Amino acid sequence: MTLPPSFSPGSSQPRPAPEDPPKNPQQASQVTYPAFPGSSSAAGRPDLRTAVVVGGSTTPSTQRQGLSYADLALPAAYAPGSAASHRPGTSSTPSTPPAKPASPRPAPGLVTSPKSPPPAGRPRSGVATRSWPKRILITILTLLLALVLAIVFWGLFLNNRVNTNIGRADALSGAADTPGTTWLIAGSDSREGTAEANSGVEGQRSDTILLLHQATNGTAILVSLPRDTYVEIPGHGRNKLNAAFSEGGPALLVSTVEGLTGLTIDHYVQIGFNGVSQVVDGVGGINLCWDQTFSDRMSGLSWQAGCHDVDGPTALLFARMRYSDPLGDIGRTQRQRLVISSTLKKALSPEVLINPARQVALADAGAAALTVDRSAQTIDIARLALALRKAGDGGLQGVPPIASLGYNPGGGVGSTVKLDENRTPAFWEGLRNGTLTPADLTPQF
Structure with missing residues (x-):
């Protein structure tokens, strides 16, 4: 596709639609951007920028459409910092801040990170279920022990009462x-x-x-x-x-x-x-x-x-x-x-x-x-x-x-x-x- 020389970012003409995102998050995602006015290519067509997104970071690719790294070079006047810097007649010092790494996007149906552990002191449902019989058994044994002790002490009380009188x-x-x-x-x-x-x-x-x-x-x-x-x-x-x-x-x-x-x-x-x-x-x-x-x-x-x-x-x-x-x-x-x-x-x-x-x-x-x-x-x-x-x-x-x-x-x-x-x-x-x-x-x- 050939763009007219008058094309510039922000114009009313539509941009080409990006290609579909890759299904595998580990595969490189490629996005093509048109070149800004003033750029040229050796083939005489508008210069395109092709980027490869891997795990959320953008790196240049020379593996797309047979283009070389030089073909994808951006003009010196290009500065992605503000829209004003791209208007004709406006000059600014190029400044490229370091890009922050983006969080990886997991593919549907895949788990890329373990689930968070349950809060401290809160038993998992399986452990709690298994602990109920043990608690009931301990309660029953405690009640039986208390009953036996009560009978023993009551017997000792009566025994002492009889022996005394x-x-x-x-x-x-x-x-x-x-x-x-x-x-x-x-x-x-x-x-x-x-x-x-x-x-x-x-x-x-x-x-x-x-x-x-x-x-x-x-x-x-x-x-x-x-x-x-x-x-x-x-x-x-x-x-x-x-x-x-x-x-x-x-x-x-x-x-x-x-x-x-x-x-x-x-x-x-x-x-x-x-x-x-x-x-x-x-x-x-x-x-x-x-x-x-x-x-x-x-x-x-x-x-x-x-x-x-x-x-x-x-x-x-x-x-x-x-x-x-x-x-x-x-x-x-x-x-x-x-x-x-x-x-x-x-x-x-x-x-x-x-x-x-x-x-x-x-x-x-x-x-x-x-x-x-x-x-x-x-x-x-x-x-x-x-x-x-x-x-x-x-x-x-x-x-x-x-x-x-x-x-x-x-x-x-x-x-x-x-x-x-x-x-x-x-x-x-x-x-x-x-x-x-x-x-x-x-x-x-």
């Missing part, structure tokens, strides 16, 4: 140990306050005597020893079993039972009348079922056959009544075991176990009502409760073989309960080994 007595004989664990439970008939019952036991009578044995095979058996059982009392001759308690307290009673059964007593527990009432009230009352209707003039208790919710004082009267029972003292031992099993069932129920107020009331009532041997700890009392519950659930509770309920040996002893001398040796052996059955514990006389 419970009564102690010199009861154990120190005899050689026998297999299994044996507890002797005595119910004192003292009508004084619980504190007096715990501070001195001499002169009292043992209204209830229970022998609980857990054999090495895990079997727990509860045996009621009738208080009028005719036995040999060490150092006092033969008499009723409860005379041992009234004459020598817990220590003499323990020695007498050991001589009768051949089992060494590992722990001794004593509870008074007031204690029974307090413990029953401490668990919030109990439910008793008895299929007999009676009205006992001595205790003042009237009972209709069936199941009834009772409080502490009523439960105590139910356990003590014997004159209106056809089996007398044997029937009373059955009702005593019923009160014990019902109380334990209530004490180990969720109603009490998850109620801190009930737990404290039971701990206070039990500690105030009980007297134990000096070596017994709270854990031993807990094991006693579990063994009692196990014996009740297995139906392994009853009395030893009885030959007579009205045996009168003379000598002012009065009417006693005589054990069957032919069957008792095998009975005590079965108790020791944990091989007794419910039939062995059923009264037969």
Whole structure:
């Protein structure tokens, strides 16, 4: 294309359209500019400037249209600084400021620079997603640890409360140990306050005597020893079993039972009348079922056959009544075991176990009502409760073989309960080994 000599930049005539930009940013982009007036070329056509743009910078090119560098030279009068310097008649000193490098233009679909990293302290979405299960697990473990610690500290609190208030007595004989664990439970008939019952036991009578044995095979058996059982009392001759308690307290009673059964007593527990009432009230009352209707003039208790919710004082009267029972003292031992099993069932129920107020009331009532041997700890009392519950659930509770309920040996002893001398040796052996059955514990006389 030939331009007239009169062409000058800024004229109204249109400029030639630049060629399309290169598709590859790394390829050179070429732009052709017409020469200003006064320039010439060796070919006699208007001089053209061809520039190559590489990465944003402009460099001369001698590779376009076969032109040489000299053909592309600009006149000395050309100055790109201002438009005025290109008007005819105007002269200025050529000045070419250094060109600033332009930012490279990325081609569509290509990434020429990495993405900016996320701000500090701000987790990436993938990391945050993966961290959620870990956070939930840590939260659950923390809550479980807090719950365990709360239970432990609460248990220590109750343990200290019981150990501080419970009564102690010199009861154990120190005899050689026998297999299994044996507890002797005595119910004192003292009508004084619980504190007096715990501070001195001499002169009292043992209204209830229970022998609980857990054999090495895990079997727990509860045996009621009738208080009028005719036995040999060490150092006092033969008499009723409860005379041992009234004459020598817990220590003499323990020695007498050991001589009768051949089992060494590992722990001794004593509870008074007031204690029974307090413990029953401490668990919030109990439910008793008895299929007999009676009205006992001595205790003042009237009972209709069936199941009834009772409080502490009523439960105590139910356990003590014997004159209106056809089996007398044997029937009373059955009702005593019923009160014990019902109380334990209530004490180990969720109603009490998850109620801190009930737990404290039971701990206070039990500690105030009980007297134990000096070596017994709270854990031993807990094991006693579990063994009692196990014996009740297995139906392994009853009395030893009885030959007579009205045996009168003379000598002012009065009417006693005589054990069957032919069957008792095998009975005590079965108790020791944990091989007794419910039939062995059923009264037969």
